[in-house]
Amino acid sequence: MTGTLLLAPEWLGLSGLWQIDAKGKRKAVDAEDVGLSEELADRLEAWMDAFDAIYDEDEPAASDFGDAVERLAWEAEGAALTHAIARELGADWEIRHDLTGWKGKAAS
Template sequence: MPHLRIALEGIGEHFWLVPDNKPAISIEPDDLELSDDLLDRIEAWSDTFDAILDPVDPKSSQFPTPEAEIVWRAEGHAIAAAIRAELGDEWEVEARF
């Protein structure tokens, strides 16, 4: 079963293919068979995170308000659910954020 991980590892590196017993491989959402509408949502969601990420000190990265972070996380979980629905039961989709 293919395993997709959504995890924020750096600017633009948010989607990972996780093979059995091997390191995860960064992939682009465009490489998956997802609808254009979902790809647009993913791009906006990713851009929001990339805009606040401090690549020199990632742990100091912060959203402008706690509410903005709550909204961003909720959209991420909704996106993960939409990806699961579009890819089907033959994929495992994991969200880590």
């Protein structure tokens, strides 16, 4: 399997992984769908649990972490996950991340 993956938390209950097709359309996928190890899948799930805990579906733009340190730690883990996913899947995959896209959902 090859392609483009985007790590982008946007909605509650999803893995935060999106496969991007040739036309740029996103399709939510799970870690198992793309062949990630159980260890990396567990790490991704824990990271998304932290997002789910602060995300307000009614007011996404108001969702935020308790303080800057907590937010920066979450963002750092997201960047680290992006690199770990890229290492695990190899050169046939393009791995990107957008850790702030959900903030703009309220403006849409």
